[in-house]
Amino acid sequence: MGCRDTAALNDLELMLLDETADPKALPLSLLxxxxxxFSNDRQIGRGGFALVYQGVLESGTVAVKRLSDMCMDEKKFHGEVQCLMKARHKxxxxxxxxxxxxxGNMLSYNxxxxxxxxxxxxxxxxxxxxxxxxxxxSDESCGLEWRKRYQIIIGICQGLNYLHENRIVHLDLKPENVLLDxxxxxxxxxxxxxxxxEERQTSQSITSNISGTLGYIAPELYDGxxxxxxxxxxSLGIIIIEILTGRKGCPDVEVYLRDGVKGWENH
Incomplete structure (x- = not known):
């Protein structure tokens, strides 16, 4: 490992121990x-646009998200880093x-x-x-107990409120994008x-291609x-309903109320 990688590794090790440390540029060789x-046995997650790997350090473990070159949008990458640099909350x-x-690599073409x-x-x-x-x-027979569900809901709300106070709109909030420590x-x-x-800005025009996840994206975005x-x-409302009912998607209102009342009567 070269001097640059050793210094970057030391910085990363220290960051795991110091929660106030700022994010840094990291060399590819270190990751x-x-x-x-990026071996298969270290892969811990997969999405439509990235693979996630477990990175092992002396002082702990990190997650490394490797974006797909086929789906890479430089502007979106810069936007994601910008949001991440501003988002610091429990x-x-x-x-x-x-x-x-x-x-630059030499490749064969035609x-x-x-x-x-x-x-x-x-x-x-x-x-x-x-x-x-x-x-x-999941359903009540094997899901989280009610107090834990309540604490998770409160935590998601606090995180989302922090983002909004700092003028960040997530736009892909769903259970897969809420992780647990x-x-x-x-x-x-x-x-x-x-x-x-930006400061004083209250809204943004959407692009013609709406991303996000069906079932969670706000309907008004489809209307332009x-x-x-x-x-x-x-999106937050759908997640709360799923946590309370143990079912994916928005169920029938009567079923939701019946199951919710039964759950709280037992606690």
Whole structure:
């Protein structure tokens, strides 16, 4: 390991011990080293646009998100890093660093060797041992006890309120993007679709291609309305209903009320 990597490794080790430390640029070689060159046995998560790997350090474990080169949007990557640099709260997954590496490689194209830029875009976070909230949404017979559900709901609300106070709209809030630590404290993650509002700005125009996850994205965005901080509230409501009922999606109101009353009568 070179001097640069050793210094970066020491910085990353210290960041795990000091929660006030600022995120840093991290070299690709270091992220390869701590994930065993992004080996399959270190893979801990998969999404439509990225793979997540476990990075092992002497002082603990981190999560390394490697964005897909096929789906990479440089503007979105910069926007995600911008939001992550501004989001520091007990209910937001802690951002440790980023890597934006571009190297020229000789590749074969139509029988000729050409020089092509190979981009690597990675993000490094604290490791969340309990996985995502999706793994814990189930019916009452095997789900979380009611007090824990209440604490998780409060934590998500506090994290989202912090984002909105800092003019960040998440735009992809769902159980898969809420992770849980050793104490089952919820932390919001995945800011790939998020938008940051400049000071005095109250809304943003949406693009023609609406992203997000069906069932959680606010319906008004499909009608061409502008993004506001209220765009996340619909998603939050669906998550709360799922936590309370143990069912994915928004159930029949009568079923929701009946199950909710029964649950609280037993506690």
């Amino acid at each position: 390869k080293d701590i994930t065993n060159d 209910n937001i997954v802690r951002f440790l660093g980023y890597c934006a590496d571009t190297q 029988g000729k060797l050409v020089m092509a830029d190979v981009r690597q875009r990675l993000l490094c976070f604290e490791y969340m041992s309990k996985g995502s909230l999706r793994d814990y949404i 050793d104490n089952m404290v919820p932390k919001i993650t995945d800011f790939g679709l998020s938008r940051y509002f 309305e502008k993004i506001t901080i209220q765009s996340d509230i619909y």
